[in-house]
Amino acid sequence: MPFLRGSLGFERFAVTGFEANQFGEEHIEILSKFAAGQFETDASDNVQVGFLGGDHLFDQDFDLDKNLINNALHCSVRIDTNVIPSAIRAAWLQVELSGRLKDSETGFLSKAEKKEAKEAVEQKCEVEAASGRYRKMQTVPFLWDIDHSQLYFGGSQGNASGHCLGLLERAFEVEFSHIGAGAIAHDWAVEAECFGELDDLVPADFVSGGTQSPHVWTNEFSQAPDFLGNEFLMWLWWTTETKTDTIAMPDESDAVVMFAKTLALDCPKGETGKEVISAESPVQLPEAMEAIRSGKLPRKAGMTIISDGRQFDLVLQAESFGIGGAKIHLEEGEEFEDEDRIDAIRLLSDTTDQLFYAFLQRRVSDDWSQDLNEMNRWLGVSQVIAKVA
Template sequence: MGFFTGRVSFLRFAVQGDAPRAFGDEHLDKLREHAAGKQAVAAADGVEAGWAAGKSVLDVAFDLEKNVVNDCLTFDLRVDSEKLPGDLLKAYYEADLAALARENPSGLASAKQKKEAKESARERLEHEARDGRYKKRKCSQVLWDRFSNEVLFGATSSSLADRLSHLFGSTFGAGLELVTAGRRAELLAAQLGLTGSADAPSGFVAGAGDEVAWVPGGGPPDFLGNEFLLWLWFLTDRDADSVQLADGSEVTLMPARTLTLQCPRGVTGTGTLASDGPTRLPEARRAAQAGKLPRKMGLTLVRHDQQYELTLHAETLAVGSCKMPDLPEDVTNARAKLDERASQLRELVETLDLMYGRFLAVRLSADWAGELERVRRWLTHTDRQAA
């Protein structure tokens, strides 16, 4: 499955209600009841969604050995949609139209014949589609971690996230909440006993204003994700490439590969930079000095001798295309490899939460005024060491 081989990407959802004491046959039975192609949930657009077991788009054979790994329930969301080929529809239409107009004295088809040809061509194509030949099947990985009672979902599309939430609720009787940067901040603040608030975005540069165009008012303060990435940029640009975390561990980090910035007022547009060290490019610094905020940033993280290379999306804290650490050489058993990979995923999620918590400990405290002033000085100086 995707979470256990190759690079991983995911959104995080909190499961509403108590965590399962253990995953067992009752959970697999619920997946079987809502398996793809059996009792699929069809949306108004004709798209059907159901669960798959992970080996392929047609695999619906759920079992404990395959679908329960290291206290995680793993399976796929399969989405089926009909996509009639437009070129074939056009060919059928032209053939039917020619047959209808063959006897016309003018040699031209009438409006009525054109309508008839269009209807007959579509009916012919829809008849062919009944055997599934034009059906498109797409799977996205799902991992439900019993320890955190969170679901990692291997897709970032909002429409797929909505289908996941609906089907998960129908299957397990539990809602899913997308944990964005603002919502994660609320949860971590409660855990860490932080009492400060973030009612409005910080003004990092003069004239930036107190609004962020892509974060609507009245909801969770997801702009904190943008400020988090800018803060990480600030730290690493001053050669503070290691951050002490609340559990006593240390994470070494480096911006890498990609950086996307956008004007928070929605005025001067969006720019994406690709480089081994994108934050060190002059154009990146000029964009930040103009008030643009990071929307996503490539990062290399090392904690507990485990290295992760990923792209972090600011407002959702979604992880994109993460290269996972190599498995230990002494882990050779196939089952042990799966268990180790699940542990690595937990470690990644924990590391990101600890890093974000470290930022929030400053952002939601009286120390933020001083830290904000240091960030402003850093932005106004051309020398990256000046702050």
């Protein structure tokens, strides 16, 4: 099963409306009722979605002993599409029109004849689709952690997540909301009783030491301050480079953080483009510093995190807080059961959240102006500007 083997990649969603405090046989029956291939959907786009037991593409067997691990439900969703490719559909139409044109006595086709050609193609599409020749199957794993009311979705936001969450909402009568940087910050601020301070925040300009307009990649339909994810990576970079790689977290634990392997940066104004740096320690390279001196911000960063004696290698996406390519390191000879794997996933999520909380505490406090000034000096922008002038 994907969450139990190999590297990890997931986005998180908050679950609301689920009243049970543990999974039982009634939930296994729901999975079976909505199993892949067991029912027809009324989707107009020829998409069918159903649950899988998680072992393989045709696994329709569900069982508490198999699918419930450490009070977390582990399954997959299969998305079947049966759509004739547009290029083939267009080619069939041209063939149909050409054939009718040859038989035309006038040398051209009337509006009615063109309509008949299109209807003939539609019939052909229905026949070909029924044959299953163009059916494609995609599987996406998920882990529903009932203790934390969270769903770990083994993919990124998009059509796949929409189909998966739609199925879960219909089957279990629950609702999901994405857990991105802005949502995490919002929940933290409510708990810390400083929502007003968070609500007043605007994107920081690390080059000038002031503020700037919303980032070009901001979702215009969302009020969530996802820009804090970019600032978090910037702050973490500065902290580990100039102060310490051991970050004290609000839960009174600490984590060691090291940037590694990959770093993706982008211009928040959309002026100077994107840059991706791959190296053992990308933040050490001069082009990385030049990028942030020019105003770029980190949007994705590879890092190694050591928390509670456990080491993780991962890539963190700033705005969505999605995790990719995560590897859980084991000690030599360590026995690692499925329950331990689930605990490690929880530890990884909790640690990234706690690191973010540590940043948020600084961000809403009076200490932020000091941090921003120190980052400005670290970048050396004022000196560079003075030389140019």
